[in-house]
Amino acid sequence: MSVRLQSEPFDPGALLTAFCAGREETGAVASFTGIARAERGQAHALELEAYPGFTDAEIARTGAAAAARFGLQDWLVVHRVGRIAAGEPVVFVATASAHRREAFEACDHLMDYLKSRAPFWKKQHGPDGARWIEPSDRDRTDALRWETP
Amino acid sequence: MARVLLFGRLADLAGWRHRPVEAASLSALRLALAADDPALGEALAGPGVQTAVDQAIVRGEADLTAASEVAFMPPMSGG
Numbered sequence: 001m002s003v004r005l006q007s008e009p010f011d012p013g014a015l016l017t018a019f020c021a022g023r024e025e026t027g028a029v030a031s032f033t034g035i036a037r038a039e040r041g042q043a044h045a046l047e048l049e050a051y052p053g054f055t056d057a058e059i060a061r062t063g064a065a066a067a068a069r070f071g072l073q074d075w076l077v078v079h080r081v082g083r084i085a086a087g088e089p090v091v092f093v094a095t096a097s098a099h100r101r102e103a104f105e106a107c108d109h110l111m112d113y114l115k116s117r118a119p120f121w122k123k124q125h126g127p128d129g130a131r132w133i134e135p136s137d138r139d140r141t142d143a144l145r146w147e148t149p
Numbered sequence: 150m151a152r153v154l155l156f157g158r159l160a161d162l163a164g165w166r167h168r169p170v171e172a173a174s175l176s177a178l179r180l181a182l183a184a185d186d187p188a189l190g191e192a193l194a195g196p197g198v199q200t201a202v203d204q205a206i207v208r209g210e211a212d213l214t215a216a217s218e219v220a221f222m223p224p225m226s227g228g
Contacts, residue, residue, distance in 0.1 A: 034228070048228060049156055049157060051154070051156060051201075051204075051220060051222065053204050054201060054204045054220065057204065079228050090228060091228050114227060114228045115227040115228060116227045117225065117227060118225065118227050118228050119222065119225045120225060120226055120227060120228045121156050121157030121158075121222075121223065121225065121226050122226035122227070122228070123157075132157055132158045132161075132223075132226070133226050134224055134226050135226060135227045139227060
């Protein structure tokens with residue numbers, strides 16, 4: 001159950017291997033890796049700003065809530081901050097549960113939260129300069145799927 | 150002397166990301182920042198800008214001490 005914000009690149013395969021190790025009672029691990037898109041040459045880099053302490057605490061709160069809701073045994077969020085070149089992994093989420101459905105759903109849920117509501121500020125650097133980006137309509141409606149009526 | 154933090158486009162607008170500012174309350178802090186930089190003052194009052202004191206979201210007024218950390222956060226983009 002942990003969240004890590006880091007400016008250094010990470011290897012999603014190594015993170016997944018480490019997350020899967022020693023889990024005799026787990027049964028299911030789901031993971032997601034988000035990669036910075038080049039947007040057909042319109043984005044050569046992303047710049048992600050976080051509020052250290054605040055951003056990780058907010059993500060940890062959401063992770064704990066997801067663990068309770070989906071009955072997770074464990075979860076991990078690793079998120080890059082700073083400048084990220086197109087093609088580099090930005091975010092890694094892994095979830096562990098006894099059966100696959102809970103692991104899939106919790107991973108999907110955590111990513112929808114991270115993409116729409118997590119406290120980051122994102123700037124896209126392209127050929128015409130830099131611009132601040134806000135969540136897309138799709139990011140917002142994806143996140144609404146998890147609201148309980 | 151609160152420590153003020155700006156994020157995202159607010160930091161670009163102001164040209165700084167953190168700075169100490171003398172103020173005993175959040176409203177006094179907003180006035181001091183607006184007096185120094187009217188465009189920033191207007192942006193801080195704009196839609197979707199959230200304020201945190203010591204890393205907890207505050208709506209409305211709050212007392213500040215010398216050790217307070219005040220963050221002004223424009224709408225969050227997600228990661």
